[in-house]
Amino acid sequence: MEPSPRSSVIIIGAGVSGLSAAKVLAENGIGDLLILEASDRIGGRIRKEKFGDVSVELGAGWIAGVGGKESNPVWEIAAKLGLRTCFSDYSNARYNIYDRSGKIFPSGIAADSYKKAVDSAIQKLKGRESNCVEDATNRTDFTLQVEQPIFAFPCLDAKKSNANENILVFSFMHLEFWIEVEPISTYVDFGEREFLVADERGYEYLLYKMAEEFLFTSEGKILDNRLKLNKVVRELQHSRNGVTVKTEDGCVYEADYVILSASIGVLQSDLISFRPPLPRWKTEAIEKCDVMVYTKIFLKFPYKFWPCGPGKEFFIYAHERRGYYTFWQPLNTAIPGIHLKLAADLLLCHQHMENAYPGSNILVVTLTNDESKRVESQSDEETLKEAMVVLRDMFGTDIPDATDILVPRWWNNRFQRCSYSNYPMISNNQVINDIKAPVGRIFFTGEHTSERFNGYVHGGHLAGIDTSKAVLEEMRKDERQNDKQNQNFLLEPLLALTLTQADAVSGLHKCDVPTQLYLSGKLGIPEAIL
Numbered sequence: 001m002e003p004s005p006r007s008s009v010i011i012i013g014a015g016v017s018g019l020s021a022a023k024v025l026a027e028n029g030i031g032d033l034l035i036l037e038a039s040d041r042i043g044g045r046i047r048k049e050k051f052g053d054v055s056v057e058l059g060a061g062w063i064a065g066v067g068g069k070e071s072n073p074v075w076e077i078a079a080k081l082g083l084r085t086c087f088s089d090y091s092n093a094r095y096n097i098y099d100r101s102g103k104i105f106p107s108g109i110a111a112d113s114y115k116k117a118v119d120s121a122i123q124k125l126k127g128r129e130s131n132c133v134e135d136a137t138n139r140t141d142f143t144l145q146v147e148q149p150i151f152a153f154p155c156l157d158a159k160k161s162n163a164n165e166n167i168l169v170f171s172f173m174h175l176e177f178w179i180e181v182e183p184i185s186t187y188v189d190f191g192e193r194e195f196l197v198a199d200e201r202g203y204e205y206l207l208y209k210m211a212e213e214f215l216f217t218s219e220g221k222i223l224d225n226r227l228k229l230n231k232v233v234r235e236l237q238h239s240r241n242g243v244t245v246k247t248e249d250g251c252v253y254e255a256d257y258v259i260l261s262a263s264i265g266v267l268q269s270d271l272i273s274f275r276p277p278l279p280r281w282k283t284e285a286i287e288k289c290d291v292m293v294y295t296k297i298f299l300k301f302p303y304k305f306w307p308c309g310p311g312k313e314f315f316i317y318a319h320e321r322r323g324y325y326t327f328w329q330p331l332n333t334a335i336p337g338i339h340l341k342l343a344a345d346l347l348l349c350h351q352h353m354e355n356a357y358p359g360s361n362i363l364v365v366t367l368t369n370d371e372s373k374r375v376e377s378q379s380d381e382e383t384l385k386e387a388m389v390v391l392r393d394m395f396g397t398d399i400p401d402a403t404d405i406l407v408p409r410w411w412n413n414r415f416q417r418c419s420y421s422n423y424p425m426i427s428n429n430q431v432i433n434d435i436k437a438p439v440g441r442i443f444f445t446g447e448h449t450s451e452r453f454n455g456y457v458h459g460g461h462l463a464g465i466d467t468s469k470a471v472l473e474e475m476r477k478d479e480r481q482n483d484k485q486n487q488n489f490l491l492e493p494l495l496a497l498t499l500t501q502a503d504a505v506s507g508l509h510k511c512d513v514p515t516q517l518y519l520s521g522k523l524g525i526p527e528a529i530l
């Protein structure tokens with residue numbers, strides 16, 4: 001197949017990082033860019049889907065890091081677009097812990113166990129820290145966070161659990177989203193609050209609006225042929241002169257630069273091959289990055305049977321099996337008034353915030369890693385049966401069966417292969433630097449390349465901006481170099497001409513040509529000389 005016209009930059013992937021990168025390039029005058037997206041839509045891990053009568057977020061659901069001194073750029077965009085969001089209050093979840101017989105653990109016991117679990121986690125961390133002699137000097141700062149986002153990073157090792165611990169401590173210890181270690185930047189820099197996106201237009205509305213700013217759209221549809229969907233990139237052939245991109249359907253594209261935004265899970269898979277292969281420092285760094293699988297399972301019921309109201313926004317199922325249908329969230333969660341005020345202070349449009357999805361009768365249960373993979377590999381009917389047993393343990397046998405189930409499969413999606421990156425808990429900066437470092441003309445972007453905010457939507461957004469700035473800088477360098485070469489090239493005939501006039505220029509060398517000839521640039525050289 002004939003190669004398409006060469007582009008200045010090809011962006012692989014139309015998730016938040018790829019689109020942010022493309023937007024910055026377009027704003028800087030790079031019109032001949034091309035975005036190749038493997039799936040049939042933009043958004044990547046930001047994705048809404050109709051379930052029952054409402055749109056639910058299969059991927060990113062929260063804007064995390066709000067209310068601090070520095071403003072989260074994604075929160076700002078959401079505010080500008082009037083995206084409807086609801087404050088998430090995790091503080092009471094520890095008081096809504098059910099055992100297998102449906103009893104709620106008394107709050108005192110729950111709080112004690114919680115503290116015990118946190119202390120134990122801190123001890124584990126300290127142990128790991130002191131064992132980590134090699135990394136100690138370079139390591140990224142980390143802290144123990146509690147009550148942080150449910151999609152965040154685990155710190156506890158399931159395989160080392162002690163069967164004699166009481167069941168409640170056990171369940172806390174294995175709530176990987178409950179007690180966690182993570183880079184603190186999101187919460188320290190942007191604030192500790194989180195808002196659930198509860199808007200029919202979806203979280204992805206942000207991305208459509210972003211795309212609209214530089215791609216041709218009509219009636220909400222992107223019609224610009226610089227965005228090509230269903231283009232699965234399989235090979236990147238790179239040299240010092242440019243990059244050739246080959247897609248699964250046999251198309252070939254050429255560019256001066258490539259920005260690759262595929263997830264860390266995809267980079268760890270064999271979906272994309274590189275010719276020549278990536279250097280060892282790069283592949284090792286990619287391998288070292290942990291990937292997290294996080295799955296939200298949506299269940300629709302004919303009516304609501306779970307408790308609701310303030311303090312009941314989340315509930316937990318304590319089971320001896322790690323992460324077994326542990327964390328539950330009703331989608332029609334009430335929002336305490338105090339947070340309305342906070343939201344109003346933050347200037348977001350929250351006209352009707354009593355319920356995120358009023359009357360939807362939807363429950364969401366979240367699973368991670370091994371449990372996610374297990375559930376992904378079985379049928380939805382089997383998952384539905386398991387979830388119903390858990391719910392009947394908690395709420396009795398009289399509850400109705402779910403009428404519908406939705407199980408996203410991020411791990412088995414070959415264009416994702418993970419939910420988000422999770423750097424090794426005690427990792428040194430070198431790994432992160434290597435993951436984001438370019439290889440020749442291939443630049444890497446995506447949430448996994450964000451040093452401070454990996455794992456988050458704002459991490460992807462900021463990474464895209466940073467990467468495109470780095471590419472622009474390279475392009476400028478290229479331009480300067482080309483100018484120099486062109487001038488040298490253009491000066492050759494001039495010198496040839498003048499050198500024949502031996503009397504005037506005897507002994508003149510190329511480097512001695514007066515600088516004003518250079519300074520005026522190639523357009524400044526009179527055509528007659530050529």
Ligand SMILES: Cc1cc2nc3c(=O)[nH]c(=O)nc-3n(C[C@H](O)[C@H](O)[C@H](O)COP(=O)(O)OP(=O)(O)OC[C@H]3O[C@@H](n4cnc5c(N)ncnc54)[C@H](O)[C@@H]3O)c2cc1C
Pocket residue numbers: 012013014015016017018036037038039042043044045046058059060061062063064151231232233234261262263266271272294295296410414415416418419420445446447448454455456457458459460
């Ligand atoms: C279930 C879940 C819950 C989450 N919850 C939150 C949350 O609440 N808040 C939050 O801030 N973050 C959350 N995240 C993380 C957040 O969604 C991601 O960090 C962010 O969306 C990543 O954006 P990205 O551009 O780096 O990658 P992606 O969105 O993955 O974009 C990469 C794009 O590249 C495409 N691609 C891959 N391979 C190829 C190929 N070979 N050829 C062409 N195209 C290719 C993919 O199809 C994709 O569109 C969650 C993620 C998941 C999965």
